[in-house]
Amino acid sequence: MCGIVGYIGFKDVKEIILRGLEKLEYRGYDSAGIAVAYNNNIYICKEKGRIYSLRESIDRSITGYLGIGHTRWATHGEPNKTNSHPHQSSTGRFTLVHNGIIENEEELKNKYLQGVKLNSDTDTEIIVQLIEKFVNEGEPVDLAIRHTMSELKGSYALAIIDKEDMDTLYGAKNKTPLLAGKGDGFNMLSSDAMAMIDYTNLFYEIKDKEFLKVTKDSIEIFTISGEKVTRKPYKADIDTIDTEKGTYPHYMLKEIEEQPFVIRKIISEYTDENGNIKISPDILQDVRSCNKVYIIACGTSYHAGLIGKQFFEKISKKPTEVVIASEFIYNMPLLSEKPMFMFISQSGETADCISVLSKIKDMGYKTLTLTNVKGSTLYREVDHTLLLHAGPEIAVASTKAYTAQIAVLAILASSIDNRVNIDVCKELSIIANVMESLCSDKEKYKSLAEKYLVNSRNCFYIGRSMDYHVCLEASLKLKEISYIQTEGFPAGELKHGTIALIEKNTPVIGIITQEKINLNTRSNIREVEARGAATMIISMKKVSQDTDAIVIDNVNELLSPLVAIIPAQYLAYYAALLKGCDIDKPRNLAKSVTVE
Numbered sequence: 001m002c003g004i005v006g007y008i009g010f011k012d013v014k015e016i017i018l019r020g021l022e023k024l025e026y027r028g029y030d031s032a033g034i035a036v037a038y039n040n041n042i043y044i045c046k047e048k049g050r051i052y053s054l055r056e057s058i059d060r061s062i063t064g065y066l067g068i069g070h071t072r073w074a075t076h077g078e079p080n081k082t083n084s085h086p087h088q089s090s091t092g093r094f095t096l097v098h099n100g101i102i103e104n105e106e107e108l109k110n111k112y113l114q115g116v117k118l119n120s121d122t123d124t125e126i127i128v129q130l131i132e133k134f135v136n137e138g139e140p141v142d143l144a145i146r147h148t149m150s151e152l153k154g155s156y157a158l159a160i161i162d163k164e165d166m167d168t169l170y171g172a173k174n175k176t177p178l179l180a181g182k183g184d185g186f187n188m189l190s191s192d193a194m195a196m197i198d199y200t201n202l203f204y205e206i207k208d209k210e211f212l213k214v215t216k217d218s219i220e221i222f223t224i225s226g227e228k229v230t231r232k233p234y235k236a237d238i239d240t241i242d243t244e245k246g247t248y249p250h251y252m253l254k255e256i257e258e259q260p261f262v263i264r265k266i267i268s269e270y271t272d273e274n275g276n277i278k279i280s281p282d283i284l285q286d287v288r289s290c291n292k293v294y295i296i297a298c299g300t301s302y303h304a305g306l307i308g309k310q311f312f313e314k315i316s317k318k319p320t321e322v323v324i325a326s327e328f329i330y331n332m333p334l335l336s337e338k339p340m341f342m343f344i345s346q347s348g349e350t351a352d353c354i355s356v357l358s359k360i361k362d363m364g365y366k367t368l369t370l371t372n373v374k375g376s377t378l379y380r381e382v383d384h385t386l387l388l389h390a391g392p393e394i395a396v397a398s399t400k401a402y403t404a405q406i407a408v409l410a411i412l413a414s415s416i417d418n419r420v421n422i423d424v425c426k427e428l429s430i431i432a433n434v435m436e437s438l439c440s441d442k443e444k445y446k447s448l449a450e451k452y453l454v455n456s457r458n459c460f461y462i463g464r465s466m467d468y469h470v471c472l473e474a475s476l477k478l479k480e481i482s483y484i485q486t487e488g489f490p491a492g493e494l495k496h497g498t499i500a501l502i503e504k505n506t507p508v509i510g511i512i513t514q515e516k517i518n519l520n521t522r523s524n525i526r527e528v529e530a531r532g533a534a535t536m537i538i539s540m541k542k543v544s545q546d547t548d549a550i551v552i553d554n555v556n557e558l559l560s561p562l563v564a565i566i567p568a569q570y571l572a573y574y575a576a577l578l579k580g581c582d583i584d585k586p587r588n589l590a591k592s593v594t595v596e
């Protein structure tokens with residue numbers, strides 16, 4: 001979703017901000033803008049659409065050493081030039097970019113801004129107008145910003161420039177991410193370390209309701225009431241190479257093909273020199289002593305959670321419930337006597353999960369997060385964390401984070417109470433090899449996507465048991481990047497209504513990896529075939545038949561989702577490629593969903 005970048009230092013800021021914004025592109029956006037402080041003036045350039053349009057529009061003759069930039073994912077007002085950020089106060093003294101949503105916009109307008117002409121439909125403009133109003137009433141700038149923060153309800157990460165003080169960049173944060181990057185002779189602000197990593201790997205975590213004063217040589221953090229906060233920076237271990245596409249045409253393809261390495265990395269991170277699983281005893285103690293695990297997640301991470309439930313219940317006999325975060329908030333299930341909450345989130349910044357977390361923390365329950373992003377909100381605000389070690393995932397469609405989540409869940413489940421005799425790490429290393437061989441069959445996936453999917457309006461993935469959970473993820477992949485309407489369905493449930501949608505040539509893809517459901521799923525496939533469906537089967541060798549389109553080498557059945565998803569990820573990729581879709585940045589979607 002929206003992303004902000006700010007820089008103050010000694011280099012011309014335009015390229016730094018533009019590169020930073022490009023690094024945030026993966027989060028999803030529909031317009032972008034930049035403000036540069038130069039010659040006691042502020043230069044602003046905004047464009048609807050992609051950053052390359054903004055690049056082309058920028059006046060190259062402007063040079064400045066203080067600047068802010070923004071990628072906007074529209075919430076208030078349509079995506080156009082007027083609504084895109086930066087926004088300015090009436091006199092043009094203050095310029096601001098904002099990530100988040102202000103909930104009491106109307107109330108503030110009525111209370112404070114009656115005579116002020118607003119130029120956009122955004123909630124953001126209220127913030128910059130309020131700052132100017134409080135300054136006009138005699139408050140010093142830092143007090144006016146903190147005063148404004150205290151009036152705002154909702155979420156914000158802000159970067160602010162004051163035309164009358166071009167040596168300071170201001171920032172503020174509440175309920176949406178903001179980091180300060182510490183450089184040598186320069187400093188930066190951004191909603192994401194990724195935007196700053198080419199320049200520095202030293203970051204200050206900024207907490208809710210904190211205010212920042214940044215100069216080229218200092219970063220000062222204050223509470224909303226003005227007390228100075230002392231905090232040490234931390235070093236991020238992101239390799240800039242990991243954030244580049246290299247020779248790959250798309251991040252999604254790169255990330256699909258990184259999966260075997262990610263699985264091997266997870267094995268090495270979670271085992272000691274004797275090959276024993278290494279997970280903090282505190283985590284194991286809390287999971288063992290709870291009487292039910294509640295997994296909270298959204299989208300792909302929710303699908304990984306469904307597989308995690310199978311592991312906890314089958315491997316370690318721990319009752320588990322998986323709940324979509326946005327549903328949990330307003331419709332909380334009846335909780336067990338001693339629950340433990342497990343958040344699964346690639347980004348660690350998903351607003352729906354964060355809302356559940358704050359509710360759960362108030363109730364005093366134990367919490368654990370599985371995330372790919374060290375230092376993210378869900379990483380910091382819980383009792384325990386397990387990292388996914390998948391490396392930065394840039395494509396909006398999640399691939400390697402999904403398999404990493406499943407692998408870490410399997411390792412955790414097997415170390416709580418291994419009542420099913422399974423050497424998870426040994427199985428995972430077999431899986432990494434099988435993934436590798438699946439990744440060498442790209443031409444096949446491309447021709448299947450061409451034959452079955454490219455010209456289809458809709459599609460079904462069907463399966464039973466674990467395979468059904470993989471179908472849910474497979475269908476999300478296909479629909480989110482190719483825009484083919486796809487449903488993941490329990491194979492046995494089709495005949496209870498949905499089979500009415502099957503027409504001549506409707507693609508139906510069956511996933512079969514489990515021996516006990518093999519014949520049943522095959523019967524269901526024959527039922528749709530009889531009604532004209534164009535069927536294709538992805539199966540595991542031991543249950544395969546000659547006519548199956550994709551046959552996967554055998555792996556432990558319980559862990560089969562890790563390999564069964566790979567062909568489906570490729571099918572989605574090639575369907576989108578052949579349809580000419582924007583694979584890494586599908587329409588309407590954001591990588592990091594920071595609004596509820």
Ligand code: M6R
Pocket residue numbers: 298299300301302344345346347348349350353396397398399476480589590591592593
């Ligand atoms: O960062 P998170 O794992 O919390 O994100 C959750 C979902 O927004 C995410 O998985 C989304 O469904 C992806 N676009 C799926 O590819």
